[in-house]
Amino acid sequence: MTIGWQRPNAGAFDPARQSAALMTLDRIAPALFVLLWSSGWVAAKYGGIYSDPLTFLVVRYITAALLFAAVCWVAGVRWPKGRSAIVHAMISGAFLHGFYLGTVWWAIAHGVPAALSGIIAALQPLMTALAAPYFIGERLSPLQKSGICLGFAGVAIAVVPKLLGTGQSEIPVFPVIMNVIGMVSVTYGTIYQKQHLQTGDLRAIATLQYVGAAAVTLPFALALEPFRVELSFGFIALLLWSVVGISMGAILLLLYLLRRGQVSRAAALIYLVPPLASVQAAIIFGEELTLPMILGTLVVIAGVYLANRKQRQAAPAE
Template identity: 70%
Template sequence: MSLDRLAPAIFVLLWSTGWVVAKFAALLSEPLTFLCIRYLTAAVLFAGLCVASGVSWPRDRRTILHAIVSGVFLHGIYLGAVWWAIGEGVPAALSSIIAALQPLMTALAAPFFIGERLSTTQKLGLCLGFLGVLIAVLPKFFGQGAAEIPALAILVNMLGMAAVTYGTIYQKQHLQTGDIRAVATLQYVGALIVTLPLALGLETPHVEISFAFIALLPWAVLGISMGAILLLLYLIRRGQVSRAASLIYLVPPIAALQAAAIFGEELTMPMILGTVIVVAGVYLTNRKDAAPAE
């Protein structure tokens, strides 16, 4: 089976574990501090991989700048905003709904930035996917004291969604060439440029060094920051950004399934039904015979 067929499924499985990582990380470190450690480790490992593999680094300043800027949006602002908002009291269910706006926002913005147009079937798939996410996680959100959620934290969470939407389009627009391992290395430099000052200004850089931390960090770096991100960059480069973004729909329900298995959280019928609808929506969006509209 080709990488084109396997990459979407592997990406979703890896990326969805980010919710579990965030929940564990909150017990060991403040969110932005943990992200700084994660970004720095990923940048160092990616740089080592590039050197060991003899990767050709970008030589023109414009490409280097584009890679750093894309990292600011894809990692720095996006994850920083989402993790901070969850730490401030935004329930994971609501955060996942906000994140699920990304595929719709990407589909709306792509025609203006890169001239990407979708077929009627793909548009239907995007709407169906968002409906599935709402069915899966919205009932859970209503049981968590919505009135007590800070408005600022919700706005910051929405900023993160907007950032990853723009970052995905920016990646497609400016970084269609060059080795994606070198691009990923520079992206984490961009992420650190944003996250490190915020962590130093808003948090106390304390980390509980324990077996749990030593076990969690490698997965956060190798599984998500390296494995999942390489697959995402590959998918963006190989196809439509709207198709790649639609895979985000699968993350909340699959993360909910993981939380049920690992933390014993309740697995409800709306979550099961919503997951089925999400899968159908993503399938329609990514069908090979779905020709873009003329």
């Protein structure tokens, strides 16, 4: 199975060394993905300073696609063969990035509290676990189901107290609905990725995914926003981090995790994002880090451990 970032070796092929390298990457990839992906919440909060949300995402997607294309050209990456493979990659990108981030960033910019948005995002593993048996025949063990439920409980512990401090009349209904649509979109995109993109170079797939994301986001940005961009050092720094750290680094790790393990286990990592984002917001923006957030984070970690425990005991053969 091609995983997408193996370089040709002029010398003798060493299966043991390759297996050891993959095992090491399997250990660090989940933690690194969560750290990078959770920083997107901070980026979303900063993004409104320099541009409108959908406008910023269009610039981000186009930049990511161009950088990935350059990487593919330098590395001599093989592009997917056949129109169907290209279309599958673009469709998955439209759901994983375009509709998901577009609705979430738009919702946050239009008044959805970060705590509520975190709860909605945390529903994805539950929806994925419910949908996976019907779409890809994937079954979860009782221990994994317990881990998923425990993870949701941890997210609730972390963010519900903060949500209860906000008057219900102040929470806009339509942006909340859009936030829910985004969660549904990324759930479908995750399953679609597992269904149709099990082979091929991940760098080429990611390039096409961002083309698909830009294609669906651009019309909405032109229709709903004045396409405002304030060029400054802050905008460029934020764009670079959003592209290199999140759109390239985090997404390659997510695609790798989806290919190496069950889709429901990969989705369970999303549970760690809201608590970790709260910690980052407390450090960067000075937001309050409460005891429920700390306790919720510990419960979430326990839930993710249970959801991924079976995968560690029986790693997929290569």
